Amino acid sequence: MRIWRALTVPFHMASMMFVIISAVLLALVAPHGLLAALPMLMLISWLFTYGFAMLEHVAHGEADAPVFSHELLHLLAIRPWIQALVCAAGYVLVHYYLDEPASSIVTVLACLILPAWVGLLGIADHLYQAFNPLALWRMLRGMGLYYLAVLALVSVAALIFVLVDALQLWLSVRFALMEVCILACYSVIGAAIFARRLEVGFAARTSPERKEEQETQQRDKERQRAIDEIYEAVNARQYVRATGRLEALLATIDAAHIRADAQTIAAAAVLWRNDPGTAAVLQTLVSWLIAKSHPAEALDVARSALARLPKFALATEPATLALAEAARSMGQPRFAFKVLDNFAQLNPTMPLSARAQALRAECAP
DSSP: OOGGGGGGGGGSHHHHHHHHHHHHHHHHHGGGGGGGHHHHHHHHHHHHHHHHHHHHHHHTTOOSOOOOOGGGGOTTOHHHHHHHHHHHHHHHIIIIIOOTTHHHHHHHHHHHHHHHHHHHHHHOSSGGGGGOHHHHHHHHHHHTTHHHHHHHHHHHHHHHHHHHHHSOOOHHHHHHHHHHHHHHHHHHHHHHHHHTHHHHTOOOTTOHHHHHHHHHHHHHHHHHHHHHHHHHHHHTTOHHHHHHHHHHHHTTOOGGGHHHHHHHHHHHHTTOSOHHHHHHHHHHHHHHHHHTTOHHHHHHHHHHHHHHOTTOOOSSHHHHHHHHHHHHHTTOHHHHHHHHHHHHHHOTTSOOOHHHHHHHHHHOO
8 A cells, every 4th residue: 555545544434433423422521530540541442443444454555444343442552542641641750850951852852763663563473572672673774764754644633633733623523533633543554564565574464475375375375286187197098087177277377387397296206216297297287388379398308208208208299309409409309309309209100290300310329
């Protein structure tokens, strides 16, 4: 998610439902003074709990707002209280224990670091990690220039918060606008973490790399399942069924995975103890690679096949000739001769074409 789009997350339906309900409740209880202390404490606690939920939700790559569930209604949710205690401790330190100019310097530094610390607190697996200076430094350094954008957007939200508080609006409307400003700050921090997830060391649930990893795992499972089915057919001496299942598997392979998948299939096939079945599978694989214009991969598989079956040959002369020509063009004339010679010995009643004979004679040792 682009960091500026994080500003729209508080306006999603789930977030707006929470904002409207909590703002109305705050407006109802706020005028009652001390009697309203506990209800207001609960509502404010839920607001910041939802803020941390939004931060984590956006940091994981989600584009919408999290649903406010009963799990977020816990009054003792720890992250908002830790944030409140740290901010209160900072206030006491600055106003009662430090003199000028130290108090001003500490205040400025604290305001600059606070968004990064809140982000660290929001994504930390263990809360003690939020108090690790090295983890905080990694967060600051990892965000890079994005952190300047975070500071700018948080500053704008804080300014709007102050201006709204001074406006003569209905109390519920003021509370709603102020809550949106607070939630926008959490959303922006989460978006910055997602954008710089690799640099800050955060594993997002829905990141492109996680999606690619899951797709790779799924591909590997499906490929292994197909190889197992091919092996079962080979073991049952049903070679036509085995090559048919292999062709079905090959039809699903895209160009980016041809080399890796071909190597995996060949590595499995050469371990099987059924020579005719192994030969049939490797013949199909090499012929498919040639048809797909991947001569280097075809040569690799053919080399593995010849190491396992010294008399290995392809089933057709066009495929054999294409493989031999690829071997000669890559400076492997002995291999080209072996490919053609094996085909000629496997098919003694099928004379080689003039082109194949000429290539065989040219590459003869």
